[in-house]
Amino acid sequence: MIPARRRAALVVGGASGIGLATVWALQLEGCDVVVADVNVDAATAVADEFGDGVTAMGLDVTVEQSVADVMTASAPLDVVVNCAGLSIPGAIAELELSAWRTTIDVCLTGTFLVLKHAAAAIVDGGSIICVSSLNARQPGTGMASYCAAKAGVTMLVEVAALELAPRGVRVNAVQPGFVDTPLTEGVGFIPGLRQDYLDNTPLGRAGTPEDVAATITFLASDQTAWMTGAALDIGGGSHLQRYPDVLDRVRALMAPG
Numbered sequence: 113m114i115p116a117r118r119r120a121a122l123v124v125g126g127a128s129g130i131g132l133a134t135v136w137a138l139q140l141e142g143c144d145v146v147v148a149d150v151n152v153d154a155a156t157a158v159a160d161e162f163g164d165g166v167t168a169m170g171l172d173v174t175v176e177q178s179v180a181d182v183m184t185a186s187a188p189l190d191v192v193v194n195c196a197g198l199s200i201p202g203a204i205a206e207l208e209l210s211a212w213r214t215t216i217d218v219c220l221t222g223t224f225l226v227l228k229h230a231a232a233a234i235v236d237g238g239s240i241i242c243v244s245s246l247n248a249r250q251p252g253t254g255m256a257s258y259c260a261a262k263a264g265v266t267m268l269v270e271v272a273a274l275e276l277a278p279r280g281v282r283v284n285a286v287q288p289g290f291v292d293t294p295l296t297e298g299v300g301f302i303p304g305l306r307q308d309y310l311d312n313t314p315l316g317r318a319g320t321p322e323d324v325a326a327t328i329t330f331l332a333s334d335q336t337a338w339m340t341g342a343a344l345d346i347g348g349g350s351h352l353q354r355y356p357d358v359l360d361r362v363r364a365l366m367a368p369g
């Protein structure tokens with residue numbers, strides 16, 4: 113008897129944080145995983161740590177040819193996860209256009225490019241998961257480009273879900289609240305801000321990358337076979353409260369005296 117093919121997954125932005133935890137989780141589910149990241153050294157270190165079944169590739173979500181090349185080399189894929197993201201904070205009145213463009217390029221245009229080329233690389237019946245954010249639905253001061261980009265990501269996922277449904281390809285988003293990763297390390301340097309996040313999280317703690325990876329794995333599984341175009345809030349209930357005033361905390365830190 114010919115053994116069934118192992119499921120093949122691609123985790124974009126898989127070298128750190130939520131993406132790295134997703135590599136772990138999908139590998140435990142029995143997937144062969146490609147870790148693709150702009151930080152090639154970090155992706156290679158991840159693949160070396162896992163050994164068989166996990167391979168690394170360099171990929172920059174802002175460069176279409178780079179996304180296309182990795183998708184072509186990894187196809188056929190059963191699961192594609194896009195975790196690549198960054199945030200350059202700043203009040204709208206002061207934000208440099210270049211900073212706005214960098215966040216939009218990575219978070220929003222990057223998601224478009226991943227969806228565009230995943231459409232060709234994924235098998236009929238496959239699952240695509242994009243990491244959006246609590247900020248897709250909650251505005252935060254000093255986070256204009258990130259909030260706008262993530263709102264766009266959640267809407268892009270809905271459009272992609274409609275367009276790929278005839279092939280049985282499901283497209284869903286997760287909208288994490290505050291998760292301890294390298295991306296949020298800076299919060300710890302602004303007095304009071306981390307506590308603000310916790311005060312606005314009914315379950316009373318920050319998320320772990322594994323919390324989010326578990327939801328991504330759920331969306332990658334047959335347990336969600338009838339779910340597409342959804343955006344799952346995974347944030348300890350933080351979507352039910354308000355977003356911290358990040359700019360106010362930063363200004364207090366900068367104030368003389």
Ligand SMILES: NC(=O)c1ccc[n+]([C@@H]2O[C@H](COP(=O)([O-])OP(=O)(O)OC[C@H]3O[C@@H](n4cnc5c(N)ncnc54)[C@H](O)[C@@H]3O)[C@@H](O)[C@H]2O)c1
Nearest residue numbers: 125128129130150172173195196197245288290291293295
């Ligand atoms: N940490 C949080 O609180 C939080 C909350 C909501 C949403 N998110 C989202 O979760 C995702 C993962 O973030 P994280 O917190 O794990 O951060 P992280 O910094 O640990 O991981 C982000 C990864 O994306 C990669 N990346 C950045 N630019 C890239 C590019 N141009 N091409 C390819 N890869 C690129 C980085 O190298 C890194 O490995 C992001 O989309 C982020 O916006 C995070």
